[in-house]
Amino acid sequence: MRVLAAIMAALAFVAVAPAAEASPGRGLRIATYNIHAGAGEDNVFDLDRTASAIGSLHADVIGLEEVDVHWGERSQFVDEAGQLARKLGMYVFFAPIYDLPPDHRQFGVAVLSRYPILSAENHEITRLSTQTPDPVPAPAPGFAEVTVNVRGAFVHVYATHLDYRPDPSVRQAQVADMLGILAADGGPKVLVGDFNAEPSAPELAALWTPLRDAAPNAGPTYPAAEPVSRIDLITVSPDVAVVGAQAVATVASDHRPVVADLLVRR
Template sequence: MKARLITFLTSVLLFTSLSISSQNDLRIMTYNIRNGIGMDMKSDYKRTANVINKYHPDIVAVQEVDSVTNRSNKRFVLGELSELTGMYYYYAPAIDYDGGKYGTGLLSKEKPIHTSYMALPGREEQRVLLIAEFDKFVFLGVHLSLTEEDQIKSIEMIKQELAKLKKPVFVAGDFNAHPYSEVIGQLKKSFKVLSSSDNTFPADKPSECIDYIALDKRTYKSRLFRNSFVVDEPEASDHRPVLVDVKLP
C-alpha cells in the first residue's frame, strides 16, 4: 500500500512538473505569406493555413497581408487565417492599397493583453511595427523597408521601444537584410538572433536569409533556447516559414 502511494505521488509530481514546463514552452513562427499567393501564382488561404497548422506555433508574425482589397476580392485575409487556424489575430495596416489596406499581422493561441502599431520608415512604401503584449512577454512583428538607411532607422526605433518594455521581448519578421549586413549587426547589439541562418527566399530555391526571430539580450540565456529551423515549404508563398522553440524564463 505504501509503495503504491509513493508511486502515485511520484506520478502526480512528475505530471505537475511537466504541466508547468509546458506552460513556459513557446513555439514562434515568422512567415511572409505574400497574401496567400504561392509560387504557382495561385491564391489559396487554406494552403497557407495548412502550413501554419502543421507546425502548431503558439504565435506567428505574418507579413504581406491584404485587408479587403480588390486584389483579394474584398476578403479580410488575416481574419480568414484566424478562422482556419483557430488563433486570435491582430492586424497592423501599413498603407492604403487597392481599395483596402496592406500590412502585417499576428496570429496567436493566447489572446494579447494589449496591441498597437507604429509607423516605420520606408521610402518605397510605408512600413509598420506591430506590438503585442502577452502575459509573459512582448512580441514585435516587422516587415522592413528594402532600403538600408530606412532599415537601420527602423532598428533604432525598435531599440527605443525595447527600452520602454520590462517583459521579455521577441522581434520577428522579414527584415529584407542578410545575416552579415549592417542592419542585422545593429539588431544584434540589443537582440540575440535565435533563428537559423538557413536561406528563406525564394521559397522554391532559397538563396537568401532575410527572415529572422530574435530575443532581447536582457532575457536571453542559452538554456532557454531549444531549436530553430526553416520549414521545407517550397510552394505556398515566395518565402519559407521560420520556426524557433524557446522556454520562457
C-alpha cells in the same frame, strides 16, 4: 499535533518554493512567415493553402508579413488576417502599413496567437512608401507589438517588415526606430519578421547588442523553392532561451517560414 502539522506544512512550502522559481521556463513556439498576400511560389492565390502551411508549424504565436485586408483583386478583396485567424482558431492583431481611401484597402503585418492578446499597438517606424510617386523616408505605421500571457510569463512579441530596396539607409533607420520601441518595454521580447537583409548586413548590426539571432542555423528562407538568402528572422532578448529553430520547406508562399522553440521565464 495541529501545531506540528502547521510547522511541517511551512517547511514543505519553503522547500518547494525555490525549486519552482528555478524552473526552466514556459515553452513558447514562435514563427515568422511572409505569406505573399496568400499566393504561393506559383503566384496562385489560395488562402486555404496558406492556412494549412501555418497550421503545420504548430506555433503558439506567428508573425505574418504581406497581409492583405480588402486590398484588391490579387487576394479577392478578402480580410486575410481575420480569415486566417478563424481557419486556425487563433486570436489576431492586424497592423496596417497602408490604409487607402475610400474603401480602407489595407496591407500590413499581423500576429496570430493561441494565447489571448492582452494588449496590442501599431507603431510607426521610418518607411519609404510604395504608394506615392517620389517618396521620401517618413514615419508610417506597420510595426506590430502584442503582449501575450504565456502561463504566467508576459511576453512582448513584435512583427516587422523592413524595406526591400537596395539602399540600406531606410532599413538602418527602421532598425533604430524598432530598438527605441523595444527599449521602452521590460520582460521577455521576441522580434520577428522579413528583414529583407541577411543577419550580417551592416544595417542590422545594431540589433545584435540588445537581441540575438534565435535561428542562425535554420537555413535560408528566400526564394521558397530553392532558397539562397536568410532574410526571415526570429530574434530574442537575453532572458529568452532558444531550444531549437528551423526554416520549413513549403512553397505556399515565395518565402519559407521559420519556427523556433523558446523558453521564457515568469
